Each structure stands twice: as C-alpha cells, then as structure tokens.
Amino acid sequence: MGCRDVHAATVLAFLSGTASVAGLLAAVLLPNWRQMRLYTFNKNERNVTVYTGLWIKCARFDGSRDCVIYDPQWYTAVDQLDLRVLQFALPLSMLTAVSALFLCLIGMCNTAFVSSVPNIKLAKCLVNSAGCHLVAGLLFLLACAICLTPSIWVIFYNNYLNRKYEPVFSFDISVFIAIASAGGLFFTSVLLFLWYCACKSLPSPFWQPLYSHAPSMHSYASQPYSARSRLSAIEIDIPVVTRAS
Numbered sequence: 001m002g003c004r005d006v007h008a009a010t011v012l013a014f015l016s017g018t019a020s021v022a023g024l025l026a027a028v029l030l031p032n033w034r035q036m037r038l039y040t041f042n043k044n045e046r047n048v049t050v051y052t053g054l055w056i057k058c059a060r061f062d063g064s065r066d067c068v069i070y071d072p073q074w075y076t077a078v079d080q081l082d083l084r085v086l087q088f089a090l091p092l093s094m095l096t097a098v099s100a101l102f103l104c105l106i107g108m109c110n111t112a113f114v115s116s117v118p119n120i121k122l123a124k125c126l127v128n129s130a131g132c133h134l135v136a137g138l139l140f141l142l143a144c145a146i147c148l149t150p151s152i153w154v155i156f157y158n159n160y161l162n163r164k165y166e167p168v169f170s171f172d173i174s175v176f177i178a179i180a181s182a183g184g185l186f187f188t189s190v191l192l193f194l195w196y197c198a199c200k201s202l203p204s205p206f207w208q209p210l211y212s213h214a215p216s217m218h219s220y221a222s223q224p225y226s227a228r229s230r231l232s233a234i235e236i237d238i239p240v241v242t243r244a245s
Contacts, residue, residue, distance in 0.1 A: 010133060013191040014104050017140060020184030021097045023177050024147060028090050031056045032172035033083060033154065039168075051172065052080070054087050082157040085150045090178065093147035097185060100139035104192070107132030130196060137192035140185045148182035151175055 031053030038048040046061040048068070059069035078084045107129040154175050161169045 009191050009195040010104065010108055013133075013136075013188045013195070014101065014108065016184050016191065017097060017101050017104065017188040020181045020188060021094060021101065023181035023184065024090060024094045024097065027174045027178040027181065028054060028094070030174045030177070031058050032174045033086070034080070034158065035170045035172050037168050037170070052083065053174070054078075054083055054090070080157070080161075082150065082154045086154070089146050089150045093143045093182075093185075096139050096143040096146065100136040100143065100188075103132045103136040103139065107136065130199065133192045134196050137189040137196070140189035140192065144182045144185035144189065147178055147185065151178040151182065 031051050033054060034052040036050040036052065038050065040047060046063070049060055049062065050069075051058045051060065053074070055072075055075040057069075057071040057074040058067040060067055075087065078087065154171055158169050158171045
C-alpha cells in the first residue's frame with residue numbers, strides 16, 4: 001500500500017463521506033419521515049395522507065401532488081418525541097461528519113504536498129496525515145452513532161403510536177435515507193482505520209498521530225561518518241622516533 005502517497009482508500013473514504021453527508025442533508029430537508037393515512041367512508045371524498053418532516057408538514061389528497069395543508073412552522077410545534085430528537089441529532093451528525101471530511105482533506109493534502117521531513121522548529125505543532133485520518137475516522141464513527149440511533153428509534157416509536165392510537169402511522173423514505181447514510185459513515189470510518197493499520201508498519205516518525213518531541217534528522221536520514229569514526233575501525237601504528245642526546 002502506497003502509504004506515503006495519496007492512496008485509493010483515502011480518496012474512496014473522502015468520496016464515501018461526502019455522499020453520506022449529502023444523504024443526511026436530503027433526509028433532514030425532505031418532509032417524509034412519517035405518514036399518517038386518514039381514511040374516509042364518503043364516496044365523494046378522497047383519503048388524505050399527512051406527510052410529516054422535521055421542519056414542515058404537508059397534507060395531500062390521494063392522487064394529488066399539491067399540499068392541501070402546508071405548515072412551514074411545524075418545527076416549532078413538533079409533538080412527537082422522536083422527531084424532536086432528530087431535529088438536534090441529524091444537524092449535529094452532519095456537523096461532525098463535515099469536520100471529519102475537513103480533516104481527511106487536510107491529511108490528503110499533507111500527504112501530497114508536504115515534505116516527508118518535518119521542520120524541526122515546527123515539529124511540535126505538526127499533525128501528520130496519519131493523525132488527520134485517524135481522528136477523521138473517529139469522527140465519522142461518532143457521526144454514524146449520532147445519526148443511526150434516533151433513526152432506528154423512529155421505527156419503534158412508529159409502532160408505539162400505532163398501538164396508542166390507531167394503525168394509521170408508517171415511516172417514510174427519509175428513515176431509509178438516514179440509515180443508509182449512517183452506513184456510509186461507518187464504511188468511511190472503517191476504510192480510514194484499515195488504511196491507518198496497514199500503514200502503521202512504517203517507521204514511527206512517519207505514522208505517529210502526533211510528534212511527541214522534535215524529531216532529529218537521525219530519524220529520517222543517516223548522517224555521514226566523521227573522520228574519526230572512519231579511522232576508528234582501523235588500527236594505525238605510527239612509529240615514534242626519539243633522538244638520543
């Protein structure tokens with residue numbers, strides 16, 4: 001594995017993380033977290049489906065794409081606990097994943113453009129590409145947990161609502177998008193961890209997440225032998241001549 005170059009695993013992790021963040025954004029904005037079907041026995045009326053999102057609510061007649069009732073202030077009056085939790089959890093998950101993407105990008109740029117021998121004066125302040133990717137993998141894993149837990153809870157809370165009221169509730173496509181995005185975040189973190197574990201066999205100054213001390217140049221390049229060291233391995237006998245008085 002070309003660990004000292006930008007590797008396909010890190011590029012694939014960056015693309016996977018970007019796609020996962022896009023999926024989370026779609027899940028946050030779509031008004032398709034829960035459906036409530038309202039049936040009528042009047043032949044002159046049509047059934048109504050209420051689409052509930054995190055921020056808006058829309059009611060439509062069957063066969064119509066226009067909202068009969070559109071509530072853009074729904075986010076201030078959410079009365080369902082799982083959706084209220086998602087209003088905080090998904091933006092937090094997105095923020096964490098974007099931070100991980102930023103670190104991943106810094107790590108790839110560091111690998112591609114920064115010299116492998118750090119400046120001794122700045123070594124205590126440097127974070128190498130391994131550190132960036134390792135922290136990014138942890139952040140992706142955290143974002144996955146923040147997103148996945150409340151998304152799965154929607155499914156169980158939906159069953160609770162059907163038992164408490166009537167079986168008219170069903171979860172919608174945003175639940176699947178959020179769970180798939182959480183899977184993408186987990187896949188991204190696994191890719192970064194595998195890259196780090198495969199590259200950890202290289203010399204430690206290259207793949208320590210942080211430089212614990214200012215590395216000397218002995219860690220990166222061998223210095224030439226001094227004149228004394230070149231002669232130390234050879235015993236040279238020099239005769240000493242004394243002048244008799």
